[in-house]
Amino acid sequence: MNELPEFEASRLARERAAQAVTGELTLQRCPDCGKIQYPFRELCEHCLSDGLYWSRVERNGMVIEAVRVHASMHPFFRDHAPWEICSVALDAGPRVIAHCRDAGIESGVQVVVSDEHVGPAHCVLVARIRA
Amino acid sequence: MRRRQARGYDRIAVAQPYTEPYLRTSESGAAWFLGRTLAGVLRDSGIPKSAVDGLAVTSMSLAPDSAPGLAEHFGLSLRWLESVPCGGASGVIALQRAARAVQAGDAEIVACIAGDASTGGSFAQLVSRFSRFSMDAVWPYGAAGPNAVFALITAAYMRRHGVRREDFGRLCVEQRENARQNPLALFREALSIEDYLAARPIVEPLHLYDCVMPCAGGEGFLVLDERHAESLGLPHARVRGIVERHNAYASDLVQLRGGWAEERDALYEQAGVGPEDIDFIETYDDYPVVSFMQLEDLGFCEKGGAAEFVRSHPGVVGLGGLPHNTGGGQLSMGQAGYAGGYLGLVEALRQLLGRSTGRQVADANLGLVSGFGYVNFDRGVCASACILERSA
Numbered sequence: 001m002n003e004l005p006e007f008e009a010s011r012l013a014r015e016r017a018a019q020a021v022t023g024e025l026t027l028q029r030c031p032d033c034g035k036i037q038y039p040f041r042e043l044c045e046h047c048l049s050d051g052l053y054w055s056r057v058e059r060n061g062m063v064i065e066a067v068r069v070h071a072s073m074h075p076f077f078r079d080h081a082p083w084e085i086c087s088v089a090l091d092a093g094p095r096v097i098a099h100c101r102d103a104g105i106e107s108g109v110q111v112v113v114s115d116e117h118v119g120p121a122h123c124v125l126v127a128r129i130r131a
Numbered sequence: 132m133r134r135r136q137a138r139g140y141d142r143i144a145v146a147q148p149y150t151e152p153y154l155r156t157s158e159s160g161a162a163w164f165l166g167r168t169l170a171g172v173l174r175d176s177g178i179p180k181s182a183v184d185g186l187a188v189t190s191m192s193l194a195p196d197s198a199p200g201l202a203e204h205f206g207l208s209l210r211w212l213e214s215v216p217c218g219g220a221s222g223v224i225a226l227q228r229a230a231r232a233v234q235a236g237d238a239e240i241v242a243c244i245a246g247d248a249s250t251g252g253s254f255a256q257l258v259s260r261f262s263r264f265s266m267d268a269v270w271p272y273g274a275a276g277p278n279a280v281f282a283l284i285t286a287a288y289m290r291r292h293g294v295r296r297e298d299f300g301r302l303c304v305e306q307r308e309n310a311r312q313n314p315l316a317l318f319r320e321a322l323s324i325e326d327y328l329a330a331r332p333i334v335e336p337l338h339l340y341d342c343v344m345p346c347a348g349g350e351g352f353l354v355l356d357e358r359h360a361e362s363l364g365l366p367h368a369r370v371r372g373i374v375e376r377h378n379a380y381a382s383d384l385v386q387l388r389g390g391w392a393e394e395r396d397a398l399y400e401q402a403g404v405g406p407e408d409i410d411f412i413e414t415y416d417d418y419p420v421v422s423f424m425q426l427e428d429l430g431f432c433e434k435g436g437a438a439e440f441v442r443s444h445p446g447v448v449g450l451g452g453l454p455h456n457t458g459g460g461q462l463s464m465g466q467a468g469y470a471g472g473y474l475g476l477v478e479a480l481r482q483l484l485g486r487s488t489g490r491q492v493a494d495a496n497l498g499l500v501s502g503f504g505y506v507n508f509d510r511g512v513c514a515s516a517c518i519l520e521r522s523a
Contacts, residue, residue, distance in 0.1 A: 008260055013267045039268035039508055064384050065290075067282040069273050070332045077273035082332075085272045087283050087509060089384050095509060097272050097283075107290060124271045 009122060012040035017123040019054045020115040025125075027092070029055035038094035060130060061090040063109045066100060086127055088113055098125040105129060139401060143230040144360035144367035145519060147176040148480040150315050150488075151349030153465045156249050159347070161193040164246030164467070166205055168349030172242055176353060176365055185211035185238030185354075187229050189221040189245035191257060191468045211238035218504020219415045220375065220513035221245060222350070222473035227373045227517070229354035239355060246349030247468025264508040274334075277417065277506045278342060282334035284510070285420040287385040289336060291435065296336060298438035299419035300327035302455075303340050303462055305446040306416065310459025313489030317346060317465040340462070343417055348467030350477045357522070368483040368519045371497070372401035375515040389421075390514030391428035391501060399430070402518040404497060406430040409518070411454035411482060411492045413475030415503040416462050421511070422455075425501045429516060448490035457482055458489050475500045476517070483521040496521045 009017070012028075020026040028037040030044035031051045043050060066086035072078050084100035088111060098113050105111060111127040118124055149171040151164055165188065173180055186209050188198040196204075198214040213228045215221045222245065229241035260266055274280060288294060304324055310316035322340065330339035353365075360367045374397050376390025399405050406429065414425040423437035431453065432440035446455030458464060458478040461471045479498040481487050501516040 007270055008266055010263050010267050039264040041264075065283045065287045067279065067286055068332070068335045069279055069282075070334060071278070072273050073276055074273070080273075083273065085274060085279060087385065095384065097268060097274065097279075097509065099272060107287070118271075122271065 007122070010040060014121055016040060016054060017117065017121055020117070020123045022117050023114050025057050025059045025114050026054050027057050027094070028052040029057070036090070036092045036094055038096055057092040058090070059112045059114050061088040061111055061113050063087070063105055063107055063111055063127070064089055064095065065107050066105050086111070088127055096125050098127040101126045102129045136397065136400060140230050140234070140370035140373065142357040143233060143370040144355055144357040144365070144522070145226065145370060145480055146353045146355065146360055146365045146367035147172050148477040148484070148486070149175060149351045150477060151246065152315060153317050153346045153348035153467050154249070155317065155344070155346050155465070156251055157347045158250060159248060161190045161246055161248045162196060162201060162204055164248060164347055164349040164470070165190060165193070165201060165244050168244045168246050168351040169205060169242055172244070172351045172353060178240065178353070178363065180207065183207060183240050183242050184209055185229060185232055185241030187213040187215055187225040187241060187243040189215045189225060189469045189472065190247055192248045211241065217472070217513040217515070218469060218506070218511070219417060219472035220502035220504040220515040221469055222476040223373060223500060223502045223515035223517045224375055224513070225473070226354060226370065226476060227375065230370055230373065233354055233356055239359065241354040242351060243354060243473070244349065244351040245470040245473040247347060247470055249345055249347035249468070262507050265506070268508055278334045278337060280506055280509055281418040281420065282337045284386050285341070285418065286336050288387055288420050288423070291387060292438070294438045296328060297324065298441065299341060299423075300324050301441050302419045302422060302446065303327055306456045306460045307463050308447045309457050309490055310463030313458050313464070315488050316459040316463045317344060318459070318463045337418065341418055343461045343466035343471070346465035346467050348465070348470055350467070350470045350473035352477055352480055366484050367522050368480055369522050371404065371518040371520050372398045373515070373517040374398045375513070377513050379514065386510035387424065388428050388434065389424055389503060389511065391425060391516055394514070394516065395428065395430050398516055398518065404518065408497055409453070409499045410495050410497050411457055411479070413456055413479045413498065413500045415472070415475060415501055416456055416460040417466065417471070417503070419462070421503055425503070429499065429501060448492050454492045457487065457492060472502050472504055475502065479519055483519055
């Protein structure tokens with residue numbers, strides 16, 4: 001998937017897309033407790049601190065579950081079906097949903113999750129099996 | 132420290148179940164379905180509009196309008212107005228708010244109404260901007276709408292507990308059986324386990340009959356003091372207990388349990404009964420795995436035991452098991468937006484009043500209704516449950 005249809009992204013998602021580097025993983029970190037956050041948010045989930053900042057974080061994680069999407073309400077995704085997505089528990093802390101970029105991604109598999117730019121203003125998470 | 136028990140709901144009456152019939156699509160807006168629901172409740176109860184001094188509103192498609200706008204739109208002068216945006220947990224929560232308002236004397240007659248529109252494509256638009264988290268962290272993965280999130284949950288549940296598609300299928304087939312005589316259900320044709328298993332995949336392991344059909348419609352009821360209901364000659368049920376819990380077990384990697392597990396002891400303690408006393412149950416069935424979790428977390432069986440429970444306790448009314456989703460549930464009736472979060476309560480009320488539109492549970496004295504909703508990211512945030520009793 002090299003492009004996505006236009007979708008409404010939050011201010012924080014756009015800010016992140018501008019800072020993220022394909023192949024790395026950039027998420028919010030709390031300046032006070034250090035907790036890595038996801039999804040993008042205004043304040044720290046743990047200590048409600050202000051000033052979350054974008055930070056390169058550990059990309060390794062374990063697949064919680066992976067599923068194959070056949071039907072979507074959006075024509076773009078319908079045209080590209082079926083495709084696979086997974087939920088991942090990152091070693092850095094949070095859970096994320098990501099596109100599967102390798103075959104064989106299933107529950108319990110160790111993966112690397114990284115950013116991938118899709119279109120000028122958007123950046124998604126992709127998972128690959130850890131070498 | 133043991134937490135203090137909440138004050139009970141003595142003398143709170145729930146009356147006048149009403150369903151504004153569901154339509155697959157309609158050009159009418161949410162206010163039409165909400166207003167028709169209010170009109171239906173008033174007409175069937177004989178209560179004049181001017182006597183309603185409290186209103187609780189639930190809708191996902193009402194924007195840019197909101198509850199105060201409806202007061203003006205419907206010509207209501209109110210001294211109590213509430214908006215309950217907790218998705219599928221909203222019916223029970225609206226009842227809780229209304230019951231407390233009546234107990235406190237802040238309102239005398241509260242109409243609780245939920246309604247949603249369904250114009251072509253409107254559901255896709257709504258889910259594409261359901262919440263900030265879902266816009267940023269779910270939609271770009273093609274997972275807009277809850278199907279993909281619940282596929283992840285269903286797959287994890289099947290793996291953890293050794294459950295097969297047939298196990299979920301049994302629940303869907305039973306609910307369809309309950310729906311077959313219910314004129315309010317959108318889907319009344321027979322559904323076999325073979326039909327269920329042969330259905331096309333939506334997001335594996337979910338297939339067509341695991342998913343609810345979005346539609347338009349409304350659900351409503353009245354809340355008032357029991358003595359007041361008696362003086363008006365209004366048949367009613369009593370509230371025995373209500374609980375809610377939001378964002379429970381937030382650190383679980385995947386949602387295999389909900390807030391009911393944390394609140395069930397409080398619920399049964401407040402009601403003075405246990406799961407063995409319940410005559411029928413209405414769970415929130417946006418997906419069968421969610422109903423399985425409710426059966427477990429509300430104490431009808433052990434965690435992971437729902438498949439066996441459903442096998443050994445038929446949910447079809449009249450078969451001697453535990454009647455479950457007696458009107459067919461959302462899986463057979465359709466999901467009229469957030470009104471789906473009132474459906475179980477309205478159906479339970481009909482059962483307790485002996486007014487089922489489909490299959491009536493014999494000797495229905497105690498009904499349990501549970502709600503679940505608001506998928507913000509990778510799980511439902513809100514859980515609620517209540518126990519209602521037939522008024523002698």
